[in-house]
Amino acid sequence: MAIKKLGSQTILFKNPPSIIATGSIVGPKEGEGPLKNYYDVILNDDLKNEKSWEKCESKMQIDAINTALNKSNLTEKDIDYLFAGDLLNQIISSGFAARKLAIPFFGLYGACSTMTESLSLGAMAVDGGFADKVICVTSSHFSTAERQFRYPLELGNQRALTTQWTVTGSGAAILSSEDKGPFITHVTTGKVVDPGIKDVNNMGAAMAPAAADTIVQHFKDSGFKIDDYDLIITGDLATIGKGIALDLIKKEGFDITSIYTDCGIEIFDNKKQDTHSGGSGCGCSAVVFTGYIYKEMLEGNVNRVLLVSTGALHSPTSVQQGESVPGIAHAITISNKKD
Amino acid sequence: MKNINQKDYKNYVDGIVPKPTYLKNCIWAFIIGGLICTFGQFITELVMNYGLNKKEAATATPIILIFLGAFFTGLGLYDRLGKFAGAGSIVPITGFANSIVSPAMEFKREGYVLGVAAKMFSIAGPVLVYGFGSSVIVGIIYYFID
Numbered sequence: 001m002a003i004k005k006l007g008s009q010t011i012l013f014k015n016p017p018s019i020i021a022t023g024s025i026v027g028p029k030e031g032e033g034p035l036k037n038y039y040d041v042i043l044n045d046d047l048k049n050e051k052s053w054e055k056c057e058s059k060m061q062i063d064a065i066n067t068a069l070n071k072s073n074l075t076e077k078d079i080d081y082l083f084a085g086d087l088l089n090q091i092i093s094s095g096f097a098a099r100k101l102a103i104p105f106f107g108l109y110g111a112c113s114t115m116t117e118s119l120s121l122g123a124m125a126v127d128g129g130f131a132d133k134v135i136c137v138t139s140s141h142f143s144t145a146e147r148q149f150r151y152p153l154e155l156g157n158q159r160a161l162t163t164q165w166t167v168t169g170s171g172a173a174i175l176s177s178e179d180k181g182p183f184i185t186h187v188t189t190g191k192v193v194d195p196g197i198k199d200v201n202n203m204g205a206a207m208a209p210a211a212a213d214t215i216v217q218h219f220k221d222s223g224f225k226i227d228d229y230d231l232i233i234t235g236d237l238a239t240i241g242k243g244i245a246l247d248l249i250k251k252e253g254f255d256i257t258s259i260y261t262d263c264g265i266e267i268f269d270n271k272k273q274d275t276h277s278g279g280s281g282c283g284c285s286a287v288v289f290t291g292y293i294y295k296e297m298l299e300g301n302v303n304r305v306l307l308v309s310t311g312a313l314h315s316p317t318s319v320q321q322g323e324s325v326p327g328i329a330h331a332i333t334i335s336n337k338k339d
Numbered sequence: 340m341k342n343i344n345q346k347d348y349k350n351y352v353d354g355i356v357p358k359p360t361y362l363k364n365c366i367w368a369f370i371i372g373g374l375i376c377t378f379g380q381f382i383t384e385l386v387m388n389y390g391l392n393k394k395e396a397a398t399a400t401p402i403i404l405i406f407l408g409a410f411f412t413g414l415g416l417y418d419r420l421g422k423f424a425g426a427g428s429i430v431p432i433t434g435f436a437n438s439i440v441s442p443a444m445e446f447k448r449e450g451y452v453l454g455v456a457a458k459m460f461s462i463a464g465p466v467l468v469y470g471f472g473s474s475v476i477v478g479i480i481y482y483f484i485d
Contacts, residue, residue, distance in 0.1 A: 051448065153418065154441035154445065155421070155462065158422060161356070195343045195348045196343075196346075197348075197352065209343050216340050217340070240355065248340070
């Protein structure tokens, strides 16, 4: 019997896993953004002495993991499972990172929602008694994503005002069955919602309904009131998607305006850094969570957060064949208290 | 949450997205595109001064412009120009050079055959196919009308 399930899409953990350490690494542009003081490592160049951007992205995952391991005085041998994902075809960044690490590996793909997907599954493994310690990690890289999903970097075209900037970065979190928190207390797994958007330059609009759906369902399932949260933060809806999500959630009777923001908005100064609508990518919610939010929670500045990573489940092939862009969003509650 | 009516949602999204700055884009395209073309004319006059006839100058000018387009793409400057010039730097032949050199540079790591050579025409290819195609059709029509 699903004794830990609440309502239709939410889980309440009996032994909430503790996030004992995080590691965050970002590229130079992110390192100039408003959250620059929160990251563990800021790269000087986005190639990191590697031969290709793909190799660099994979190396960032390894470095994020090692940073988290060092902080918690653990080694690879102490970790039971690695839950990892990224945006590249066949998730090569994660697979090639896992190749260097002697940790049993689950490869995940949820587009940019992968960070909360990995934290959800990692937390379930720990709470379920299948693991004592797991690592959840994701990454993205501007240059690897551009060449896979869009155009060559040196092509002299103009970016639409609705486009977002893929974050170069990787964030890793170690979950443990024992420690003093912050804890993952709830997981709300999202359904795929397709609002029929075909414009790949407007991901925010494609993903906002999925985010709204998951957030509304989370409140219905968990019984939380809006005041119970200090912060609700989506993954990469950016400016356009944020406005839409707020509208849709308000229509369902929940006004979260005062405590809601988006990782894609927080990570860049859109005007100064010319990032148009904001940041995106698996790395966006990964580094904002493992860098900024986690440290703010340790300081006690925020005590309960709903992190909702958002993903667009399309591929260049599906777009060329005229398919719309379906959205997905997974929510996790992170709290300084176990209950 | 209730199901979303895709048509209503599209109308709603169209209403809130920021509108492209058409006028500003047009002005920039006009200025930069005009400057590139004027520079082309300057090259034509220059090489004719050096003794090339009109037909030879019409061959030399695009060769020089293509070289410059490729060169500034290699230096990583042409995409910066394209950011505000838009069509002004895409439409002239320098933009065509940029569209071939940029994927060639991008995919060098995938090798010279399946990377550089295969990807080189990924953007310019459709322009060539339909450019050649339409010129053949126009040629045939012209043949029968004339």
